[in-house]
Amino acid sequence: MSSIIDIKFELESNKLDSIKADATIVIVKNKDLSHKWVTQEDELKVQGFEGSAEELCQIGNNIYVGVPCFDSDEIRLALCNALKKIKKSSYKTISIGSYSSKRELNISAIVEGAILGSYKFDKYFTKKSSINVEKIIISTEDYSDNKIDETKANEEIKFSFAVANATNMAKTIVNSTPNDVTPQRLAQLAKELTIDVPNTNCFIGDNEYLESENMNLFLAVNRASCHPAKLVHLSYTPKNPKKVITLVGKGLTYDSGGLNIKTGSYMSTMKADKGGACAVLGIFKAITELKLDVELHAVIGATENMVGGDAYKADDVIIARNKDSVEIQNTDAEGRLVLADCLSWAQDKIKSDYILDFATLTGACVVGLGEYTTGIMGNNSKLKHQIGANNSGELSSMLPFNKYLKKTLKSPVADICNISSSRYGGAITAGLFLDNFITDEYKDKWVHLDIAGPAFVERDWGYNQTGASGAGVRLVSYWINKLIKD
Numbered sequence: 001m002s003s004i005i006d007i008k009f010e011l012e013s014n015k016l017d018s019i020k021a022d023a024t025i026v027i028v029k030n031k032d033l034s035h036k037w038v039t040q041e042d043e044l045k046v047q048g049f050e051g052s053a054e055e056l057c058q059i060g061n062n063i064y065v066g067v068p069c070f071d072s073d074e075i076r077l078a079l080c081n082a083l084k085k086i087k088k089s090s091y092k093t094i095s096i097g098s099y100s101s102k103r104e105l106n107i108s109a110i111v112e113g114a115i116l117g118s119y120k121f122d123k124y125f126t127k128k129s130s131i132n133v134e135k136i137i138i139s140t141e142d143y144s145d146n147k148i149d150e151t152k153a154n155e156e157i158k159f160s161f162a163v164a165n166a167t168n169m170a171k172t173i174v175n176s177t178p179n180d181v182t183p184q185r186l187a188q189l190a191k192e193l194t195i196d197v198p199n200t201n202c203f204i205g206d207n208e209y210l211e212s213e214n215m216n217l218f219l220a221v222n223r224a225s226c227h228p229a230k231l232v233h234l235s236y237t238p239k240n241p242k243k244v245i246t247l248v249g250k251g252l253t254y255d256s257g258g259l260n261i262k263t264g265s266y267m268s269t270m271k272a273d274k275g276g277a278c279a280v281l282g283i284f285k286a287i288t289e290l291k292l293d294v295e296l297h298a299v300i301g302a303t304e305n306m307v308g309g310d311a312y313k314a315d316d317v318i319i320a321r322n323k324d325s326v327e328i329q330n331t332d333a334e335g336r337l338v339l340a341d342c343l344s345w346a347q348d349k350i351k352s353d354y355i356l357d358f359a360t361l362t363g364a365c366v367v368g369l370g371e372y373t374t375g376i377m378g379n380n381s382k383l384k385h386q387i388g389a390n391n392s393g394e395l396s397s398m399l400p401f402n403k404y405l406k407k408t409l410k411s412p413v414a415d416i417c418n419i420s421s422s423r424y425g426g427a428i429t430a431g432l433f434l435d436n437f438i439t440d441e442y443k444d445k446w447v448h449l450d451i452a453g454p455a456f457v458e459r460d461w462g463y464n465q466t467g468a469s470g471a472g473v474r475l476v477s478y479w480i481n482k483l484i485k486d
């Protein structure tokens with residue numbers, strides 16, 4: 001896929017000023033122009049550069065970028081902005097120092113800022129953009145004279161290179177249009193992640209398979225689409241895995257709303273309703289490339305939600321794979337139906353230590369948390385906090401379940417209704433609908449991530465471009481890496 005940013009990163013144990021490169025990026029912390037790396041203080045002052053947050057100035061071959069502090073996300077943004085500035089130049093090699101803080105080594109942030117920030121979705125343009133930078137050399141000389149652990153720094157380069165490129169791959173699939181990435185194409189893209197990759201396997205189930213598994217909720221959502229549904233299962237089974245993790249992704253390659261059709265502007269951007277599936281694919285790509293000691297399963301429910309003479313309807317009652325009857329009251333609440341059957345399948349087929357699902361599930365999550373933040377739900381507080389609390393740069397927040405909201409899913413004609421009787425708390429009630437399909441064995445092993453906000457944002461934000469951000473890939477790759485290395 002064209003989304004790979006081909007920049008090499010090298011750690012060098014020489015002082016910054018003795019590294020040979022075409023240009024140097026200097027990050028200026030909180031207006032401190034007296035630092036030894038700021039060699040052109042007078043010229044910078046003439047240019048009006050003070051070194052405050054997001055300020056940028058180029059003097060000769062030095063690019064100065066201001067940050068308020070050395071938090072990892074500030075470093076990511078600084079790299080993104082510096083590379084934007086020199087993208088069109090002929091510079092091939094760039095040098096930069098180390099910027100550790102008390103909490104972080106921040107080598108990861110340099111790599112991620114460069115790779116994520118340089119991404120451009122140009123798949124459908126006849127003219128493709130390119131970046132001339134071939135190599136970024138990171139000096140182990142540190143801004144604050146901290147000692148840089150070289151082994152750790154090299155590990156961070158490797159990890160972040162894989163994770164950032166996997167995030168960009170997820171962006172490209174999410175950004176791809178519904179006439180390009182159909183369920184079949186999504187399944188094919190998934191399969192490609194296992195070709196010539198050791199210890200991996202790919203299974204693709206079609207409608208007949210879904211019927212044999214009684215996945216009637218999934219099939220109902222698919223019925224009015226001319227594209228058949230696909231259940232994708234990728235597995236990575238290394239020799240001595242420390243944990244078994246299953247990721248389940250909502251793969252709606254288009255969500256028209258079905259008969260409860262979306263109106264006007266609510267329908268466009270619904271190509272991004274496959275964001276959950278793409279997050280799962282991104283994490284799978286990163287973890288298999290890094291050959292981490294974890295058994296990983298990626299399960300995707302891929303379909304469109306369309307209208308037609310045989311479309312499923314509000315008032316239908318459908319028997320789920322787990323045998324619960326489900327009353328349909330809104331065909332636009334389709335993601336939870338696909339996920340309910342996929343979660344049931346994943347719990348029966350795979351013996352996992354953890355099961356995480358990713359979905360652009362509710363507009364309510366975007367209303368509640370804003371478009372930049374993922375909603376984390378589940379029954380295990382410790383696990384939710386572990387997943388949310390990392391320095392991946394992704395924003396997330398907990399949305400708590402409660403028994404009163406659970407009751408709002410009661411149906412007068414079936415075991416459960418696919419929408420809540422309350423107009424409030426829609427992200428949580430969607431999460432609680434999924435919880436209904438989690439067995440007792442898995443209650444504390446399951447976490448639901450509603451990425452409806454950050455999966456696709458219609459404006460630039462920080463080092464993210466307009467459109468897809470690959471939400472979920474970094475958040476959960478960081479969590480998995482920490483889980484098995486601690």
Ligand code: BES
Pocket residue numbers: 255257273330332333334335360361362363364366419420426452453
């Ligand atoms: N795919 C949407 C959720 C969504 C909305 C994602 C906005 C990204 C941005 C989902 O299938 C949906 O339509 N949900 C409904 C649920 C409602 C009918 C209970 C919603 O959020 O309005």
Ligand code: ZN
Pocket residue numbers: 255257305331332333334335
């Ligand atoms: Zn919908």
Ligand code: ZN
Pocket residue numbers: 252255273332334335360361
């Ligand atoms: Zn949807």
